[in-house]
Amino acid sequence: MTAKPPTPADLALSDAVGRGDADAARAALRAGADRERRDGQGRTPLLLAALADRVAVAEVLVGAGADVNAQDARDDSAWLVTGVTGSVAMMRTLLPGGPDVTLTNRFGGVSVVPASERRHVAYVRAVLAETDIDVDHVNRLGWTALLEAVVLGDGGRAHQDVVAALLAAGADPALPDGDGVTARAHAERRGFEAVADLLRRAESQGGEGPRAGGGGR
Template sequence: MRALLPGGPDLARRNRYGSVSVIPAAERGHVAYVRAVLTETDIDVNHVNDLGWTALLEAVVLGDGGPAHREIVDILLAHGADPRLPDANGATARELAERRGFQDLAAVLRQAEERTPAP
């Protein structure tokens, strides 16, 4: 990422799923990349891909609920990820965390929802 930044990459460029780079990084647990791309660029933290998922949703849906994904959720929320944005089926990240049995993650997301004004 740092090698590419001086060249002014297109941060809105999408992969075959319609995702910008922060989404697959969040899903795969790449903490350092998620932190760096959100801190050093203006990438859209709430970008919704063709599957109807944001980076926050993918971190929960496709993550393992462990320390790396927990840290990524914290980073995403700190950089403006909207915990109230639902997936294509209407489920929020908190609801998905609860379904997967990630109670600690669900509690963090519940608190974030309470701090986020309803649309």
């Protein structure tokens, strides 16, 4: 079945998203633009706005009822993309749209997992505080956000703060990966002493970690 060609309003909306022009996006929607129209990769205008961190345009689209959970051919959604970009402003813009925080990306992870690997400290703290996202969600690789921060992290201050934030939110330091290796064992093997110390303390406290932001101090 051939896709219906875009209308002038659809093209205007696409252009507005690309330029980050909220007023033009609003005008395009009033002119009848399809807020859920997908491009060749299955991306909606809202997903494209999230990818480019066009917060003002996203606010217009969410206000118009755009689906924050619509996934593209790669299983990305506007909400899931915030875990990659680390944009707290975009995350908060999407919240009124009712994001499904259990939605997973192509690796089987929820948004806090890639955010932890990419050391988006502010995002990790915000999404854990402002949603009921599962801090111990396990992706297809067998990794939680805590494991991802250690296995794919560099052990530096930002990753220490991510680990601290996850532990403060109740992440279980004893959960192992698919091979039975815990985050602490990974940290010790890689020489991440500050991270390993955070995890040892959390284990000794029965999984209750230090307050976020305390790592490495």
